[in-house]
Amino acid sequence: MDSERLEEARKIALKFLAGTARSAVEIERRLSRADFEPEYIEAVIEEAKSRGWVDDTAFAQAWVEDRADRKGYGKTRLAQEMRGKGLDKETISDALGEIAPEAETQRAKDVAQSRWDKIHRDGLDSATVYAEKQKLSQFLLRRGFSYPIVRQVIAEVTQNNEE
Structure with missing residues (x-):
């Protein structure tokens, strides 16, 4: 293994890590794009892991x-x-x-409430309310919340605002 080439790979990896934390695979991809051979990539990743620079x-x-x-x-x-x-x-x-189910539900509720408040300012007729509920549901699903959580949160948020 050429020590100059290894040092070059190490510098690229360190520069890549300087901006933000990265996973080992991200470093591997970055070094692959820079046309480093697999043995150099593996050596740099092992060094980064052993020094604590990379911890997935x-x-x-x-x-x-x-x-x-x-x-x-x-x-x-x-x-x-x-x-x-x-x-x-x-x-x-x-x-x-590490995410408690209650915390995820509360986060979904906070996001939904914020979005619903923007929509529901002027009062809506029932057809529009239904359409807006659908949009809000899709928004929460795209945010990565499960359907049971979305269904529960939509019911709570829209019920509170319809009273």
Whole structure:
């Protein structure tokens, strides 16, 4: 293995890691795009893991905390994004296990309430209310909330506002 080539791969990986936390697969993809041979990629990833620069478990937990809180995403969307980051099913499952069902339901309710308040300002007729409920349901499903949670939250949010 050429030490200069290995050093070049290491520099690219460090620069890639400097901006934000990354998964091992993301580093692998980045180095592959830079045309590094598999042995260099593997060596750099192993070094990064041994030095604590890359930790997929910590990355997954941080990803869930950030995206769930800041973006208001549900478990389905978070799992999809983490699969895209190259995380394995066990790591994803462990990270999502940290989310309490009540917390996810409350987050969905907060997102739905905010959206419903924007829609429901002027008062709507029943046909429009039905259409807006459908739009809100689709929005929450795209955010990654499960159908049972969406159904429960839509009922609560729209009932509170129709009284």
